[in-house]
Amino acid sequence: MNIRVFQTAEDAAHAAAAAVTAQLARKPASVLGLPTGRTTLAVYDELARLHESGTADFSRAHTFNLDEFVGLAANDKRSYCAFMQKHLFTRINLPGSHIHFLNGGARNHQEECDRFEREIAALGGMDLLLLGIGANAHIGFNEPAHALHARSHKTRLALATRRANASLFGGRLDRVPREALTMGIGTMLDARAVVLIATGREKARAIGSMFEGRISTDRPASVLQLHPRVEVILDLPAAEKLPQSGFDAQA
Ligand code: GLP
Numbered sequence: 001m002n003i004r005v006f007q008t009a010e011d012a013a014h015a016a017a018a019a020v021t022a023q024l025a026r027k028p029a030s031v032l033g034l035p036t037g038r039t040t041l042a043v044y045d046e047l048a049r050l051h052e053s054g055t056a057d058f059s060r061a062h063t064f065n066l067d068e069f070v071g072l073a074a075n076d077k078r079s080y081c082a083f084m085q086k087h088l089f090t091r092i093n094l095p096g097s098h099i100h101f102l103n104g105g106a107r108n109h110q111e112e113c114d115r116f117e118r119e120i121a122a123l124g125g126m127d128l129l130l131l132g133i134g135a136n137a138h139i140g141f142n143e144p145a146h147a148l149h150a151r152s153h154k155t156r157l158a159l160a161t162r163r164a165n166a167s168l169f170g171g172r173l174d175r176v177p178r179e180a181l182t183m184g185i186g187t188m189l190d191a192r193a194v195v196l197i198a199t200g201r202e203k204a205r206a207i208g209s210m211f212e213g214r215i216s217t218d219r220p221a222s223v224l225q226l227h228p229r230v231e232v233i234l235d236l237p238a239a240e241k242l243p244q245s246g247f248d249a250q251a
Helices: 009-026 038-052 080-087 109-122 159-164 185-189 201-209 220-226
Strands: 002-006 031-034 062-065 067-069 128-131 153-156 179-182 193-198 230-235
Touching (some): 002 009, 009 038, 009 128, 009 193, 038 080, 038 193, 109 153, 109 179, 185 220, 201 220
Parallel strands (some): 002 230, 031 062, 128 193, 193 230
Antiparallel strands (some): 067 179, 153 179
16 A cells, blocks of 8 residues: 655645546546545545646546445435535536435435445446545444445444544434445445545554554554555654654655
8 A cells, every 4th residue: 555644734624625526537437446434524625626727627527435324315415425425526527426425314224335336347447546544443334343244335344433423413313324335345445546535633543553464353544455556644743653664655
């Protein structure tokens, strides 16, 4: 895995946005995998700015978001779908029909996950998957567990993850759904390239666990060691628990 460490969270976000922009320049009809979360806000701000300045063209791209809360319809303002509309999709020229989401309001969860998998496959798979990471090393909503699911599925959220998402629900933990639909780990590993961004000290332990040379279902992001093209973009605090050598420090 290629690691790049930046002085500030903003620099890291700009590097992640630049990776997306470079992918679009190489292949305008790229299929992108996209995450939500606070870390992505600066990335999406920068992508909106790059679009505004004429550098990033999304007109032929397709996007697949990683996850959605069970029970929330796309138009629910607390949904990840609404998050994406607000922070990215309404600010760029991505056609609405090119936005792909797991529908948290679907009646049959398995059918919905199968449909999502078929859509990714029908578009030839993801060219670039952008990932954030949870403090417990979850990716998408693949939580630490005895076994990880290869394909998209319904999952139970860890308490820590529900706490981390409470701000979307007015700070009320009791209102955060207990279940979500998420892209599977195998689906993520099928992406042709992966860029993971993490900023802040609270992610340092999770990032460190990706570089211990072991793959553990207790640390879902550690499976990315199996992927041949992963770039990990960090700010200094998130890099605190990295092994001391072997990375390309840009700070
Ligand atoms: C959520 C999302 C993940 C995201 C993680 C980190 O749980 N399901 O895809 O990577 O949060 O979020 P943040 O950037 O807010 O720390």
